[in-house]
Amino acid sequence: MASKDSQKDDSNQLIDLLVDCPSLEFLTLENCLPVTLSESSGEQTIHLPRLSRLSLAGSSSRVTNLSKMLKLSSSTTLRLNCMSENTATHNDYHILPFISAHFNDPTPVKFRCFRIYLRDVDRLIEMVASTSLPISPIPDTAVIQADSDTELSLSFHHAAELDNRADILRRACTVLSLSNVEFLSVDSLTPNQFINWNEIFRHCTEVTTVQVYGCGTMGLLQALTQPKLANTTFRGKGAKRKHGDNDRGAGAQGPDDDDNDGPAPVHVPIFPKLTSLSLESLNFTDRVFVGDGWGDLSDLALSAVQWRKANKTPLTTLCIDNCVISEEQAKALENVVPDFRWDHDEGPSDDEEDDVEDYYDDDDDEFGDWGDDIGPPAVGWGGLHVGLAQAEWDPEW
Numbered sequence: 001m002a003s004k005d006s007q008k009d010d011s012n013q014l015i016d017l018l019v020d021c022p023s024l025e026f027l028t029l030e031n032c033l034p035v036t037l038s039e040s041s042g043e044q045t046i047h048l049p050r051l052s053r054l055s056l057a058g059s060s061s062r063v064t065n066l067s068k069m070l071k072l073s074s075s076t077t078l079r080l081n082c083m084s085e086n087t088a089t090h091n092d093y094h095i096l097p098f099i100s101a102h103f104n105d106p107t108p109v110k111f112r113c114f115r116i117y118l119r120d121v122d123r124l125i126e127m128v129a130s131t132s133l134p135i136s137p138i139p140d141t142a143v144i145q146a147d148s149d150t151e152l153s154l155s156f157h158h159a160a161e162l163d164n165r166a167d168i169l170r171r172a173c174t175v176l177s178l179s180n181v182e183f184l185s186v187d188s189l190t191p192n193q194f195i196n197w198n199e200i201f202r203h204c205t206e207v208t209t210v211q212v213y214g215c216g217t218m219g220l221l222q223a224l225t226q227p228k229l230a231n232t233t234f235r236g237k238g239a240k241r242k243h244g245d246n247d248r249g250a251g252a253q254g255p256d257d258d259d260n261d262g263p264a265p266v267h268v269p270i271f272p273k274l275t276s277l278s279l280e281s282l283n284f285t286d287r288v289f290v291g292d293g294w295g296d297l298s299d300l301a302l303s304a305v306q307w308r309k310a311n312k313t314p315l316t317t318l319c320i321d322n323c324v325i326s327e328e329q330a331k332a333l334e335n336v337v338p339d340f341r342w343d344h345d346e347g348p349s350d351d352e353e354d355d356v357e358d359y360y361d362d363d364d365d366e367f368g369d370w371g372d373d374i375g376p377p378a379v380g381w382g383g384l385h386v387g388l389a390q391a392e393w394d395p396e397w
Contacts, residue, residue, distance in 0.1 A: 011036040015069070018046045025050055029066075030057035030081070037062040047071045057081035060156070064095045074105050077151050084123070084158040092156050092164075093171045099154065100175035109151060110180040114204075116169070118188040118216060125165050126155040127172055133183055152176075166195050173200045183209045184271075188216025189281070197223045198270055207271040211278040218288055218297070223270050224277070225290075225304040274308070276317040283347070284325040298329040305336050323347060 011034040018024070027048070033056070046069045053076065056063045060082040067080070078099065084092050103109040112133050117126040129152040154172065159165045181204050197220045201207070212220055284298040291303060305315050317339040320330065324347030334340040 010034040015044055015046065018048070018070075022047055023050050024048050025052050026055075027051055027053070028055040030055065033058040033062040033066060035062070037065045044069050045071050048076075049073055051076050053077045053079065055079040055081075057083075059083050059085050060092045060095065061085060064098065067095060067098045072102060074102065074107075074109070076102070078102065079153045081155050082157070084156060092159055093168050095154075096171055096175045099152070099172075103152070103177065108177045111151070111176065111178060112180055113183045114176075114178055114181045115185040116187065118165075118169075118186075118190065120190040122157055123159050123165065124155065124157055125159060125169055126153070127169075127176075128153050129176060129178075169195065170200055179203050180206050182206055183211075185211040185213070186217050186220055187213040189214040190216045191218070195219060201270050204270065205272055208273050209276040209278070210271060210274060211280070212282075213280040215282060215286065217282075218286070218300075221279075221297075221300060221304065222288065224274070225300065225307045272313050274313065275315060276319075277315055278319040278321070279323060280321045282323045282325075284323060284329050298325065298332065302332055302336065305333065309336070317341070321345075 014034060018027075048070055049072070051070075051072055054067075054070070054072065056066060056079070058081075063080055063082050080095060080099075082092055082095060109131060111129040111131055113128075113130040115128040117128075118124065128150055130150040132150075156165070156168055159168060178201075184201070184204065184207050201223075210220075210224075279301070282297060284296060284301070286297050287294055288297055288300045289295075290299045295303075301318075305318070308314055315337055318333060318337040319341040320333070321341075321343045322345065325342075326346055330340075330342050330344075334342070
């Protein structure tokens with residue numbers, strides 16, 4: 001075990017090294033930040049005017065405190081991977097003022113593409129923001145990857161309670177300049193009841209394309225139509241699942257029976273310029289709250305298309321890929337959208353779904369909880385990889 005003095009020496013040596021390298025162009029420090037950075041006040045300033053990319057990974061406090069010391073060009077791209085320390089203060093979001101200042105000095109960076117990746121496994125929130133639009137208007141979201149020209153990749157691992165993760169997401173979307181975003185992608189396999197998408201994206205008035213992946217995005221789909229304000233109720237069997245997905249079930253928003261007093265709030269649709277919607281890995285038979293009652297996801301999609309058309313914010317392109325959907329449901333949507341794209345995959349039959357359930361149940365019985373140590377696909381660090389849970393590889397300082 002290193003002494004406190006030696007740990008402080010490690011921190012001072014790192015700072016001195018960086019101070020002596022003002023011409024540094026790339027800096028990557030992953031899971032090796034000295035422990036004393038957790039206690040640093042950030043009073044020292046390290047000038048790195050030529051740095052083009054900063055990549056930091058470690059505990060939230062260490063990443064935050066080192067970042068606060070750095071004086072960077074506003075063109076420096078950031079790859080920040082924060083590991084929650086699960087303290088009583090829940091201070092993961094303290095990195096956000098640094099990010100806000102960085103992308104607003106001297107003029108605000110106008111992001112045009114924004115991606116969100118949420119997982120209950122590893123309690124992960126990841127955000128990728130770029131000033132460039134995807135080459136394809138409806139790109140594949142099976143893997144969200146930070147491209148070389150992406151200005152920001154920010155992730156929080158092992159964030160505590162669900163409401164804390166929602167708060168991090170809300171704060172991040174507030175400090176980032178998202179008013180010019182045109183492309184939005186949300187990937188969430190886990191049903192959730194803690195995200196107010198209307199609040200988070202109320203300033204995103206320039207969005208033309210939305211891509212959603214997984215049953216955790218049902219609340220966002222409901223925000224595209226005219227639902228009553230609601231809490232979340234869970235019904236349905238869940239979206240089509242691939243091997244390795246541990247998040248089972250589907251979420252739907254239903255009315256709050258305990259909050260019927262007072263006038264109904266005026267609902268303003270988010271994304272008034274939305275023209276293209278891509279739906280992936282969803283189950284169109286899942287039950288959701290539509291208008292004044294329950295329906296299935298196909299009813300919700302049809303309602304959203306019709307309602308937005310009536311309110312002069314029509315969808316012109318609808319893409320459905322890797323979903324559980326019948327040909328009849330697809331035809332109904334094709335009749336109301338000018339550009340309808342479907343992969344003609346209706347999803348597994350009931351027998352096939354039962355076989356998959358049996359497979360996973362047998363797998364759990366045979367191997368126990370071994371899969372709990374495998375994290376989700378990592379995003380924004382140069383590619384797709386699967387790593388051990390943080391507790392297995394985080395070094396002791």
